[in-house]
Amino acid sequence: MGPEELTDGQIDELRLRLLALRAELEAQQAQAADSTKVVAPDVAIGRLTRLDAMQQQGMAIEERRRREVRLQQITGALAAVESADYGFCRRCQEPIGYKRLTAKPESPFCMPCTDGLERGLTA
Ligand SMILES: [Zn+2]
Numbered sequence: 001m002g003p004e005e006l007t008d009g010q011i012d013e014l015r016l017r018l019l020a021l022r023a024e025l026e027a028q029q030a031q032a033a034d035s036t037k038v039v040a041p042d043v044a045i046g047r048l049t050r051l052d053a054m055q056q057q058g059m060a061i062e063e064r065r066r067r068e069v070r071l072q073q074i075t076g077a078l079a080a081v082e083s084a085d086y087g088f089c090r091r092c093q094e095p096i097g098y099k100r101l102t103a104k105p106e107s108p109f110c111m112p113c114t115d116g117l118e119r120g121l122t123a
């Protein structure tokens with residue numbers, strides 16, 4: 001048997017977590033905006049070489065991209081709360097489960113579907 005459907009209280013709690021998470025990620029994105037600027041060819045930041053600077057910039061861009069994906073999922077999850085679809089897997093329509101949503105409230109998919117999708121991507 002799969003996870004139970006969420007109670008109204010759980011949905012409310014997770015909605016507040018989604019809002020807090022969105023605010024946190026948006027603040028991080030704003031802070032990160034500076035570190036993803038193009039590295040100038042003649043840049044010298046203390047002992048950092050240009051290569052180091054570019055490597056750090058690449059990591060910052062990747063983190064930024066991941067936060068952007070999470071923000072999109074959070075927006076989708078909040079819209080789902082509004083339309084009373086929150087907590088159900090977008091793929092199989094089964095309940096995602098409170099435990100999983102507590103760890104990752106923006107999850108659009110249940111655990112079995114996420115595993116399947118990840119295997120599909122790497123296959
Ligand atoms: Zn599913």
